[in-house]
Amino acid sequence: MSNDEPDPLRARLEAYVGKPLGSSEPALAPDEVNVPMIRHWVDALADRNPVYLDEEFAAETRFGHIVAPPAMLQTWTMPRPKIEGIAERGGAPDDITFDNPITTLDAAGYIGTLATNSELEFMRYLKPGDRLRSVVVVESISDRKKTSLGLGYFVTWITTYSDQDSEIVGRQLFRIFKFDPATIGALS
Amino acid sequence: MTRSKRPSEIAVGDDLPQYDLPMTATVIVSGAIASRDFMPAHHDKDFATGQGAPDIFMNILTTNGYVSRFVTDWAGPEAMLRSISIRLGAPAVPGEPLQFTGKVAKTTEQGDQWLIEVAVRAANSLGDHATGTVVLTLPAD
Numbered sequence: 510m511s512n513d514e515p516d517p518l519r520a521r522l523e524a525y526v527g528k529p530l531g532s533s534e535p536a537l538a539p540d541e542v543n544v545p546m547i548r549h550w551v552d553a554l555a556d557r558n559p560v561y562l563d564e565e566f567a568a569e570t571r572f573g574h575i576v577a578p579p580a581m582l583q584t585w586t587m588p589r590p591k592i593e594g595i596a597e598r599g600g601a602p603d604d605i606t607f608d609n610p611i612t613t614l615d616a617a618g619y620i621g622t623l624a625t626n627s628e629l630e631f632m633r634y635l636k637p638g639d640r641l642r643s644v645v646v647v648e649s650i651s652d653r654k655k656t657s658l659g660l661g662y663f664v665t666w667i668t669t670y671s672d673q674d675s676e677i678v679g680r681q682l683f684r685i686f687k688f689d690p691a692t693i694g695a696l697s
Numbered sequence: 698m699t700r701s702k703r704p705s706e707i708a709v710g711d712d713l714p715q716y717d718l719p720m721t722a723t724v725i726v727s728g729a730i731a732s733r734d735f736m737p738a739h740h741d742k743d744f745a746t747g748q749g750a751p752d753i754f755m756n757i758l759t760t761n762g763y764v765s766r767f768v769t770d771w772a773g774p775e776a777m778l779r780s781i782s783i784r785l786g787a788p789a790v791p792g793e794p795l796q797f798t799g800k801v802a803k804t805t806e807q808g809d810q811w812l813i814e815v816a817v818r819a820a821n822s823l824g825d826h827a828t829g830t831v832v833l834t835l836p837a838d
Contacts, residue, residue: 549731560774566774567774579765580764596741596744631779
C-alpha cells in the first residue's frame, strides 16, 4: 500500500469539509455558566485564582465580576452523557447515528485516534448567566499520510461558541490523526 | 495569588516558576469529571489499556486547564487569556509527574494593555505531553 496510489476514500472525505461535524443544529449548553460548576473545576484543578469565585476581589479587577476559567469553554456545551453502554460505544456520550468523517474512517479500518493539536481562542471571559451554543465544522482532512503509527488522515475541526446574544465568545481548533494500526511499518 | 504582574516587570526570556504536578488517578478523574468528559479512557483503566494506552490518561480539557493555571499563577488575577495553542504528545498518566515550564517569548504594547506571549511545555519521563503558546494580556502599568 503506497501513499501515492489513488485514494478511494478521498472523494467521500472531501465532501465533509466545510460541513458540520455531527448535527447541523448548534448544541445548546445544558446549563448557563454557573458558580457550582466553576467551583467544581477550580477544586479539581486546585486553581486558586480569586477572579473565579471571590466576588469582592473580582469586583475590584478589570473584570468587574467573577468570571469562568477560560479553559472551561468546551465544558459548558459538553453533551449530557448516557453512562450505560458508554464503553461499548467507544466513549461516545450518546448513540451517534449521523454520517461523519470519523465514523467513515473507522469503518474503513482507520480505527486509531490520536489527538495532535488544540487551539483555544477567547474573545471574552464568560460570567455566570451566559448560555452558550456551539457549532462544529470540519475544517480540513489531509491526504493520506504515512507515519510511525501507520497510514492515516489528519482531521481538523473548528468549534465556534456563541452566547445568548449570538456574539462569538470563543473558538477551538482541534486536530486528530485517524490511523490504521494494522499498517504500522507499511512504508512502500 | 492576589497580586498581578506589571508589564514593566516582564521581559522576553523570563522563565516562569516551574510547577510539578504530582500525577495520580484522582487528579486525572477529578479533571475529567469537572470538565464533564465521561470518556472511559479518563477513568477506567481496563478500558484505557484495552485501547493500547499504558493507563488512564488526562483529558485535553484538563491539560488546557492546568496550562491556564500555570500561566495565571505567574501573571496574576488581572491576566486575561487570549489563546492557548498546544501540540499534544506523550500521555499524562498516574505515577508520571508532569513538569510545567514556561518562558516569555514576546511582549507587545497594545493601547492600555500589554500582550504577553508565553511558550509553555508540560513534560514527563515519556516525553512532551503538551507544548505550545499562551497569549495573555495585562493592564499597562
